[in-house]
Amino acid sequence: MKKWCLKIFGTLLIGSILLGVFAGCSGKTGRAKRFGEWMEPNGKVKVLSTIAQIGDLVEEIGGDRIDGWVLIHGDLDPHSYELVKGDDEKFSRADLIIYNGLGLEHGASISSNLENHPKSLSIGEEIQKASPQKILHKKRSVDPHIWMDISLWKEAVDPIADRLSQIDPAGQEIYYQRADQLKNKMDEAHRELFATLHRIPPEKRYLVTSHDAFHYFTKSYLADPSDGDTWMERFAAPEGLAPDGQLNPNDIAEIISFLKKKKITVLFPESNVSRDSIKKIVSAGREMGLEISICSEVLYGDAMGKGGYLDMMKHNGEVISRYLEENR
Ligand SMILES: [Zn+2]
Known part of the structure; x- marks a missing residue:
């Protein structure tokens, strides 16, 4: 193998390894972490979010008191995602599991897990309960893409802050303060x-x-x-x-x-x-x-x-x- 070829191969290999170990971390804060680390107890609230748009809200509200992981990361399709080896461990490790719902995560293995899990929260359903008139339908199917309107996605902030406060009452004041800041940012x-x-x-x-x-x-x-x-x-x-x-x-x-x-x-x-x-x-x-x-x-x-x-x-x-x- 030629030198340049080895170099490209090496870069690709390192790239793939990094992609694998940091797969569920947030790209925004740079708080890259390994899956193994997320599984370790560290005194923080372990939050498993199905999609990155939820994971980002959770980080904004929870700050350093939470440790988040995104299940359906990168370019994976949330509509067709099915649980893979290792996902069960993430479900059992999490103190809170937050998913979109409204039929987004409709893969057979994941949807039943989410709906029946005692620690899960569907923000789509919370928003639908509070503002049913704001939920759109197409040919009788509920449209789950609620994050595509910032003012609607903002309605997910309070249910997340409420749930974090129940799990970690000592952080309540911080959660609500950060939630208010986030809502102002979202309004703007x-x-x-x-x-x-x-x-x-x-x-x-x-x-x-x-x-x-x-x-x-x-x-x-x-x-x-x-x-x-x-x-x-x-x-x-x-x-x-x-x-x-x-x-x-x-x-x-x-x-x-x-x-x-x-x-x-x-x-x-x-x-x-x-x-x-x-x-x-x-x-x-x-x-x-x-x-x-x-x-x-x-x-x-x-x-x-x-x-x-x-x-x-x-x-x-x-x-x-x-x-x-x-x-x-
Ligand atoms: Zn879609």
Whole structure:
């Protein structure tokens, strides 16, 4: 093996090892830790979150009093995730297990574990109980992507602070103080995101992504108050509420007709969803003479990316506004 080849191989190997051992750690705070360390008792509240968007809220609220781990990390698909070897240990080690619910983590092995676990908390269900009118549906299925609206995701903060305070009463004051700070930060981010997207003229504020992860986003940030119930006409995706890679000719025709009607020229890929569906649409559309392309940057829907939750939302807003404005 040549020297340069060995070097690349070595880099890849080290990269894969690092990825494996730090898999569930938070990328935002840099508090990289090994799974073995998380399993060790250290006096902190051990919180297992299913997705990174939850893990980030937990870190913001819990600070140094908690020790968090994200189960469905990186680019894994939360819709289809099934428990793997070692996950049982994480469930037994955790003092608190927080999941989205509303059908997001619907893999057979994980959903029953989450629903029946005495230490679990579904923030989706908490929000649904408190504000049922804010939960969206598509063809009678509940849309679980509630984190895509910052003002709605903010409603997860209090239930998390409540539960942490029950488990660790000595930290109650700190949890509620940090929760208040976080809610203020989220309010500001929500307003900024709305302003960023509303710089796009209304006739250009239409979004096409890979799967139906952006309904809440569209309703909050792309629609105008005057849109009323027609806000949903500002978004389309070839794959449903859970990406499945299944695309029939009707799905393609429907999206192409949407692109034509709304004069859309760019489709946005999502970081952890195969681009096959949108590639097929672009190729079919071009054959029909449409000038359409795939955005060269990705959006974050189900996967959070390397920053924190608010970074993810800001990134989405900036990419969408940049590309839609450019295509004026
Ligand atoms: Zn999704």
